[in-house]
Amino acid sequence: MGTPPVVSLASGVVGVFGTLDATLLALKELKAKGYAGLTVYSPTPQHELEEVLDEPVSPVRMFTLVGALTGCAFGFYYAIGTSLDWELITGGKPIVALPPYVVIGFECTILIGALATVAGMFLNARLPKLRKAAGYDPRFSADKFGIVAYGGPAQVAGAERIMLDAGAEEVRGV
Amino acid sequence: MATMATPLPPTAELTYGDVNRDIIRTLDPPGRGWFLGMAVVLTGLAIGAFSWLRQLKYGLGVTGYTPPIFWGTYITTFVFWVGIAHSGTLISAILFLFRSGWRSAVYRAAEAMTVFAVMTAGLFPVLHLGRAWFAYWVAPYPNIRGLWSNFRSPLVWDIFAISTYFTVSATFLVMGLIPDVAAIRDQATGWRRKVYSVLSFGWRNSNTEWRHFMRMYLFLAALSTPLVLSVHSVVSWDFAMGIVPGWHATIFAPYFVAGAIFSGCGMVITILVPLRKAFKLERYLTVRHFENLAKLCLLTSTIVGYAYFTEYFIAWYGGNRFEQDTFYNRAFGDYWWATWTMITCNVFIPLVLWSKKVRTNIAALFVISIFINIGMWFERFVIIVTSLAHEFEPWQWAYYKPNWVELGILLGSFCWFSMWFMLFIKFFPAMAITEIKEALPPPGRTHHAGGH
Numbered sequence: 001m002g003t004p005p006v007v008s009l010a011s012g013v014v015g016v017f018g019t020l021d022a023t024l025l026a027l028k029e030l031k032a033k034g035y036a037g038l039t040v041y042s043p044t045p046q047h048e049l050e051e052v053l054d055e056p057v058s059p060v061r062m063f064t065l066v067g068a069l070t071g072c073a074f075g076f077y078y079a080i081g082t083s084l085d086w087e088l089i090t091g092g093k094p095i096v097a098l099p100p101y102v103v104i105g106f107e108c109t110i111l112i113g114a115l116a117t118v119a120g121m122f123l124n125a126r127l128p129k130l131r132k133a134a135g136y137d138p139r140f141s142a143d144k145f146g147i148v149a150y151g152g153p154a155q156v157a158g159a160e161r162i163m164l165d166a167g168a169e170e171v172r173g174v
Numbered sequence: 175m176a177t178m179a180t181p182l183p184p185t186a187e188l189t190y191g192d193v194n195r196d197i198i199r200t201l202d203p204p205g206r207g208w209f210l211g212m213a214v215v216l217t218g219l220a221i222g223a224f225s226w227l228r229q230l231k232y233g234l235g236v237t238g239y240t241p242p243i244f245w246g247t248y249i250t251t252f253v254f255w256v257g258i259a260h261s262g263t264l265i266s267a268i269l270f271l272f273r274s275g276w277r278s279a280v281y282r283a284a285e286a287m288t289v290f291a292v293m294t295a296g297l298f299p300v301l302h303l304g305r306a307w308f309a310y311w312v313a314p315y316p317n318i319r320g321l322w323s324n325f326r327s328p329l330v331w332d333i334f335a336i337s338t339y340f341t342v343s344a345t346f347l348v349m350g351l352i353p354d355v356a357a358i359r360d361q362a363t364g365w366r367r368k369v370y371s372v373l374s375f376g377w378r379n380s381n382t383e384w385r386h387f388m389r390m391y392l393f394l395a396a397l398s399t400p401l402v403l404s405v406h407s408v409v410s411w412d413f414a415m416g417i418v419p420g421w422h423a424t425i426f427a428p429y430f431v432a433g434a435i436f437s438g439c440g441m442v443i444t445i446l447v448p449l450r451k452a453f454k455l456e457r458y459l460t461v462r463h464f465e466n467l468a469k470l471c472l473l474t475s476t477i478v479g480y481a482y483f484t485e486y487f488i489a490w491y492g493g494n495r496f497e498q499d500t501f502y503n504r505a506f507g508d509y510w511w512a513t514w515t516m517i518t519c520n521v522f523i524p525l526v527l528w529s530k531k532v533r534t535n536i537a538a539l540f541v542i543s544i545f546i547n548i549g550m551w552f553e554r555f556v557i558i559v560t561s562l563a564h565e566f567e568p569w570q571w572a573y574y575k576p577n578w579v580e581l582g583i584l585l586g587s588f589c590w591f592s593m594w595f596m597l598f599i600k601f602f603p604a605m606a607i608t609e610i611k612e613a614l615p616p617p618g619r620t621h622h623a624g625g626h
Contacts, residue, residue, distance in 0.1 A: 018617055018618065019616070019617050019618025019619070020616035020617060020618055020619065021618050021619070022618065038381075039380050039381065039382070040380065040381040041378065041379050041380055041381075042379055042381070042384070043190055043357075043379060043608070043611055044190075044608050044611045044612045044616075045384040045387070045388050045612070046616065049381060050381070050384075050385065053381055055381070055385055057389070058385050058386045058388075058389035058390075060386050060389040060390050060393065061389060061393060064393040064397070068397070079325040082314070082322055082323075082325075083322075083325060085322075086320075086321075086322035088322070088324070090324055090326060090327075091326065093326050097325075097326050100325060100326045100327075100328075100331065101325055103331040103334065103335070103404075103408060104325055104330075104331065104334055106400075106404060107331075107334040107335055107338040107404070108334070108338075110338055110342060110397050110398075110400070110401045110404075111338040111341060111342065113393075113397050114341070114342045114345055114394055114397045114398070115341070115345070117390050117393045117394055117397070118345055118349060118390060118394070120386070120390065121349075121386045121387055121389070121390035122375075124382075124386040125382055125383045125385075125386040125387065126382075127375045127376060127377065127383070128375035128376045129375070129376025129377075129378065130376060131376075133376075133378040133380065136378050136380075138360030138361070139360075140360075140378070140379050141194075141353070141356050141357040141359075141360045141379050142190060142191060142194045142357065142360065142361070143189065143190035143191045143194065143617055144617075145617075
């Protein structure tokens, strides 16, 4: 609610919202007015915010696919390759016995697939973050929502107006 | 993170702020009860350590091993802990994919239980080796001994399965913790804030982070689901691939998986009841959560009971003399007491869960869960020991019973597990802050959906 910030010197503005509906209203309006590169903070993931933001599907799934296929190939290669390298007949079975190697291939598929998925998340979400994020407020991990908009002085002033009209509890420059 | 999770019943009437406050409060400095509990746990752990030191000094001869029974308490307890580990990922991953909203309050404790149970299970192959300082010999790495892992052996599959399970479960736990640790960081001060800042990886709840995080969580759940089913299947093949009567059965994989989930759900109840009481979490861990866990126990108990029946039926119907004799011996021979303890605890006692009155009585559930834990330990004992004790020819028949060294290590394993869990609940939230919030209406809205 507070005093209007001095936005003329700032390159962006953050609005703190107490409700999801107010956040959605401000976000829709900002999007309609052509604000790009908006950052939205929310204590939990919200489908409604995602729909308004309309961002492309996360590429993490490609990391999963490539990781899983690599793991599968590695598992079979490891079992087959080393069995051929260290030939030792046991139980009268062939040196390369594929059915039991499926277990190794499967486990490696899951293992490398899972690790690649996590790596994909870290890379795409740019984690770990060593510096403070612009406009972040500790209340965003509790029960408040936030929107950060950037632009020149006029755009920033416009964004501030939109946020306050939508019901922002607080707006300040970042 | 179940964005499509079914909401809690409106009676909960909680807000995001309540959730933050109540769950972060569980991390307050521990009281006398916690220290007392830790003292008991460390004493038990010391008994386990002493027993192991004695075994290290004098060798496996100090155990109760009786030829040809060289798989006894250690392997029994190993399988027991791997089984306990199963419900964590079942609740985290499978129930996530099924969008079961009630999982949000219980999954964190179950996931932590999984990780610590696998850590406990992992001790037993090393204990069982005797000469623990040569444990690294089993690892596949280039060496000059002229030996290499035999990938045709189920024991090697087991190493791959369990190490994968541990890695993926631990990853799942840590990833799920990131937004919660960030929430703790934002409320913390001083050195705690610094520590939680590092542990949160600088997480800020931004739309970009959530977008990639949700995708990661979904795929981790999708990868973990077949993993849960595979791990205890692979453990069961440690036995089923052998020709020992009582082991060589195709039913073993589903039988073991059902048993693992049964024991895991039992252990989740055992853990959650005191946790709820100690942290006064009655608003979050409701009777409905316990009832759902009880239903899972009932379901898996009937599957396990059916598996027991099938084993006996096939032993009779198959006409194999050795198999028939093994099963007769299980029920009426030297180990009748173990078999009937198993059947009583795993099949008969859980039958009372058909009653809603029992399912909604938390004290009764706690007692039943203890019986399930006991019964499932005995199930593994019966499978492993009674089969080895009564193999093909009479001169091989023997009677094994664990001695104090093995029982000391068994006690130590429970204390080792409890120690990690008790430390965990004081440093990290035992309930998922973010997911519980997700199950509530967002700020500014009221509940519009009913329960489920």
